[in-house]
Amino acid sequence: MVEQSDRAPLLDWEEVPPPEPAPAVPSPDADGDRRPPDSPVTGAGGPPPVTAVTDEQDPDETDRTGPGLSGWEEKDQIVAVFVVTFDTRSGNMVEWCLPHDVNLDGVEFKSMASGSHRIANDFIYFRKGSYFGLACFANMPVESELERGARMKSVGILSPSYTLLYRYMHFLENQVRYQLRCPGHYSPLAAFYEDKKAVLPPAGNGLVTSCPTSALSSMVNRCMHPEMKITHPAGCMSQFIRFFGEQILVLWKFALLRKRILIFSPPPVGVVCYRVYCCCCLANISIPGIGGLVPELRPFFYINVADITALETELSYVACTTEKIFEEKKELYDVYVDNQNVRTHRDSLQSLLKINSADREKYRKLSEQRQLLLYSQEVDGDSTSNEEDLCILFFMEQNNRIFQTLGEVEASADPTLTAEHVRAMGLDPQGDRGFLVDLLEVYGIDVMLVIDNPCCP
Numbered sequence: 001m002v003e004q005s006d007r008a009p010l011l012d013w014e015e016v017p018p019p020e021p022a023p024a025v026p027s028p029d030a031d032g033d034r035r036p037p038d039s040p041v042t043g044a045g046g047p048p049p050v051t052a053v054t055d056e057q058d059p060d061e062t063d064r065t066g067p068g069l070s071g072w073e074e075k076d077q078i079v080a081v082f083v084v085t086f087d088t089r090s091g092n093m094v095e096w097c098l099p100h101d102v103n104l105d106g107v108e109f110k111s112m113a114s115g116s117h118r119i120a121n122d123f124i125y126f127r128k129g130s131y132f133g134l135a136c137f138a139n140m141p142v143e144s145e146l147e148r149g150a151r152m153k154s155v156g157i158l159s160p161s162y163t164l165l166y167r168y169m170h171f172l173e174n175q176v177r178y179q180l181r182c183p184g185h186y187s188p189l190a191a192f193y194e195d196k197k198a199v200l201p202p203a204g205n206g207l208v209t210s211c212p213t214s215a216l217s218s219m220v221n222r223c224m225h226p227e228m229k230i231t232h233p234a235g236c237m238s239q240f241i242r243f244f245g246e247q248i249l250v251l252w253k254f255a256l257l258r259k260r261i262l263i264f265s266p267p268p269v270g271v272v273c274y275r276v277y278c279c280c281c282l283a284n285i286s287i288p289g290i291g292g293l294v295p296e297l298r299p300f301f302y303i304n305v306a307d308i309t310a311l312e313t314e315l316s317y318v319a320c321t322t323e324k325i326f327e328e329k330k331e332l333y334d335v336y337v338d339n340q341n342v343r344t345h346r347d348s349l350q351s352l353l354k355i356n357s358a359d360r361e362k363y364r365k366l367s368e369q370r371q372l373l374l375y376s377q378e379v380d381g382d383s384t385s386n387e388e389d390l391c392i393l394f395f396m397e398q399n400n401r402i403f404q405t406l407g408e409v410e411a412s413a414d415p416t417l418t419a420e421h422v423r424a425m426g427l428d429p430q431g432d433r434g435f436l437v438d439l440l441e442v443y444g445i446d447v448m449l450v451i452d453n454p455c456c457p
Helices: 009-014 059-064 162-181 187-196 213-222 233-256 270-281 305-311 324-328 347-353 357-379 387-411 419-424 433-443
Strands: 080-087 091-098 121-128 131-141 150-159 260-264 298-302 317-321 335-338 341-344
Touching: 080 187, 091 187, 121 150, 121 162, 121 270, 131 162, 150 162, 162 187, 233 260, 233 270, 233 335, 233 341, 233 347, 233 357, 233 387, 260 270, 260 324, 270 298, 270 317, 305 317, 341 347, 347 433, 357 387, 387 419, 387 433
Parallel strands: 260 317, 260 335, 298 317
Antiparallel strands: 080 091, 080 150, 121 131, 121 298, 131 150, 335 341
């Protein structure tokens, strides 16, 4: 058992014995190296931190936190901490871990992406069974024939929730650099684990895989940590949209239909893990009761060949990989994304790849809203809103609009979906007909679609 002092826990974790101290943890405002290229830094004038709701709080206080936040409290729940190294004779291997009896099978490959030997550093989000992981990788040149001129390690953690992993990015970065310089000194990692280890309920697994949908809108509006905008996937929505352009509407439809989406990219894979998270955000719905019977769109983050068996049983997911072999395994995915190229091998989904007039109008509106926001920030000094929130809420409101209209039609005396209804949902009656047919089937909505599919001459 590692003794803990009365000092702040973070100082204990990062206290590094001689010869070299670990770098001090920078403040959120000073962090620039963990955000994707061209991403904006959120200033200190951002929204207030999340206020957890407990049973002891006054009911009025609970109401002010927003709907759905009652009972949603992110606590430190680290179930494992580990060090992975690359051995020139044995390959990737777990060098050290706590607790010692934790099952880390496969983590040695998840925390070092295939092809990482070509880059200096990276960070990787991944899934391990019911847990989520974050690992920071670093590659340091050394004058050693045994190590073939390079020492490569990753330091990572496992948690029941991926939404709190971002908190420990700096610590993991510092520790992997320290492990490269001073291999075998694990006391800061042990202190970290003792301070943050999870105490899971004995009954059930007590796992939290994502923030409840009903809480998302309130959290987006008022409860994001400023540092989350830099280090957490939620801070990359605007870059995600800029990267894909109008193709974002194609990904939106596939995400809403709960398709299996696989994103390929060579290392570094950290920013691509952000794209996985953002793709899941496209399918957010805040209307109660919608989507209860459809598969959850689950982020797998980084995957490799060791995950093939697990993917064979998944009905809906978003993942990324650096291994080109997955492109040939078409039974594992519905949609394949290579750079900005979105494609599908399924004939029934080919029509969804086409950008129609309604898609262009939605993208125009989104771009216009973003420009207006940036203008208000620059001219009026508006610090109450940000681009990330705008993008997430844009798609949530679009999804709510669709399902609210469908629900009203289904509950009416004449449950017939007309072209006027489709236009009211912001969709193209002709171009989105196939999308609507699939949507009604996936979500089990009992309405009659009377829009004719135009015949080809």
